[in-house]
Amino acid sequence: MTSEQILAEIREANLSYLMLAQTLIRIDRDQALFRLGIGEETASLIGTLTPAQMMKIAGGNTLLCRFRVDDDLVWNLLTSHGKGAANDGVARLHASILMAGRHQEAA
């Protein structure tokens, strides 16, 4: 991948992310806070972005969204796919509970 391609891909991902975030915020603001893991103020901001603003923000060499899983425990639960197919459901549910419990990031 050339650096030009990389920039294009990043812009694409950023734009998709911003558009989805805005749609979610407009459909149900409160649930969007949970889905996106963002705070009230950020949500207001994203909710009112114009397409032109989005285009501008999306350009750049860094991604606007980041991983919400920041520890090995949840990663291991999420990636146990295949290892024990039978217990997949349990591991994913466990991961969901752990992730839903993290509201510090948004507050």
Place this chain on the structure above:
Amino acid sequence: MRQKSILTEARQIERAVTLIHLGARLQVLESETDLSYERLLRLYKEVSGRSPSKGQLPFSTDWFMTWQPNIHASLFLNIHEYLNKVAELDEIDTVIKAYQLYLEQIGAQGLEPLLSVTRAWRLVKFVDNGMLTMTPCRKCGGHFVTHPHEIARNYVCGLCEPPARAGKGRMAGALQLRQGQDEAVGRAMATLS
């Protein structure tokens, strides 16, 4: 006599309809809206096309302590707490929105929603009046529904250490657990230390 606002009433009807669609019992609607019993009954029949179930609501906290219900209840309550922290909503709306997110999450994982909206509502009430609470698991740090007197230092959740008979049921959409789950969590833990 209190002036009845039509707007408020419209909001309440909308709320009641959402709750009926989610499968709430009539007692939930009675407690969460100011609409009369007769109107609620009519609304219920109109929306769901049948008469509401009769009888007492489940009132015991024990159900929430059994293995699978506890996992479902804990997922719901974590979502509920999340919304409680980040969004400013009326209490019943927090329950509705959290329950919708719970249904979504459970459905996405191909499981049956064990927790009914009535039970979810009940759970929030139990937590409000101190009959149930959330305790962090000593191993994974996740918050799970427990009795209030649980000793936090020793508490381990049902997912880190499933009880002997857990996950042996053959019900469709139920969690299945075979040998190896302990190892999976063990592996996850090992990488932490």
